[in-house]
Amino acid sequence: MPSTSTTYGTITSNPTTFPSHAKHTRRPWPELFSLSSFCLPISAGDAKARIKINLSYFRVNYVIIALTILFLTLLWHPTSMIVFLITFIFWWFLYLFNDNPVVVFNRPVDDNVVLGVLSFATVLLLVLTHVGINVLVGLIIGVVVVGIHAAFRGTEDLGFPGEEEENGLLSVVGSQPLRPTSGYNRI
Numbered sequence: 001m002p003s004t005s006t007t008y009g010t011i012t013s014n015p016t017t018f019p020s021h022a023k024h025t026r027r028p029w030p031e032l033f034s035l036s037s038f039c040l041p042i043s044a045g046d047a048k049a050r051i052k053i054n055l056s057y058f059r060v061n062y063v064i065i066a067l068t069i070l071f072l073t074l075l076w077h078p079t080s081m082i083v084f085l086i087t088f089i090f091w092w093f094l095y096l097f098n099d100n101p102v103v104v105f106n107r108p109v110d111d112n113v114v115l116g117v118l119s120f121a122t123v124l125l126l127v128l129t130h131v132g133i134n135v136l137v138g139l140i141i142g143v144v145v146v147g148i149h150a151a152f153r154g155t156e157d158l159g160f161p162g163e164e165e166e167n168g169l170l171s172v173v174g175s176q177p178l179r180p181t182s183g184y185n186r187i
Contacts (some may be wrong), residue, residue, distance in 0.1 A: 026060040026096070037154045047151040054150035057158050060096060062150070063115070066142035067091065070122075073131075073138035080129040087122045094118060 041047035055062065067088065074080045094102055094114055101108035126135045 026064070027058050029061070032058055032061050032149075032153075034157075037157055038152050039154050041151060050153065050155055051147065051150040053155045053158065054153055055146075057155075058150075062146045063091075064096065066139075066146060069142040069145065070126075070135065070138040073134045073141075074126070077129070077131050077134065080126055080131045080134070083125050083129050084122070087118070087125055091118055091122070 041050055071081070071084055071088075074084055095111070095118055101111075102114050103109065123135055123139070126132075
């Protein structure tokens with residue numbers, strides 16, 4: 001008897017992988033400043049875990065806060081303010097409100113690299129305008145404000161950072177990707 005085996009079609013799909021640009025989104029400001037979510041950490045380990053989770057979850061919000069504090073330290077230095085506003089344009093288009101990964105030489109650049117390069121360029125350009133002490137004070141105040149907020153804001157209501165980007169059951173059952181996975185910003 002000839003072998004009669006029915007070959008059923010297989011559904012092949014590539015797992016949806018989200019590049020690092022999908023992991024950073026600006027969270028709603030009321031969620032960031034929700035007074036009911038503030039409480040003292042139980043221990044130093046708890047504070048460290050909160051800082052790690054909150055820095056990951058509220059990354060873009062914290063960058064906006066730090067840039068605002070840095071801008072406020074430059075109020076009496078018009079040349080430095082102009083330089084800062086020019087660099088802020090790059091922040092705006094390359095990091096803060098960019099939905100696609102930055103591509104250099106046809107290769108996507110990781111968000112941490114973009115964050116580091118923009119931070120370094122901003123500090124360097126501002127120091128070249130002879131406001132080094134203002135930049136230092138602004139950065140220290142920004143780090144302290146963000147660190148205190150991240151340590152005292154509870155993480156119980158956040159869920160796991162990045163859970164909407166994972167390939168769990170919810171991504172298979174009726175949900176669509178949060179961000180388009182195609183399209184690049186070329187520079």
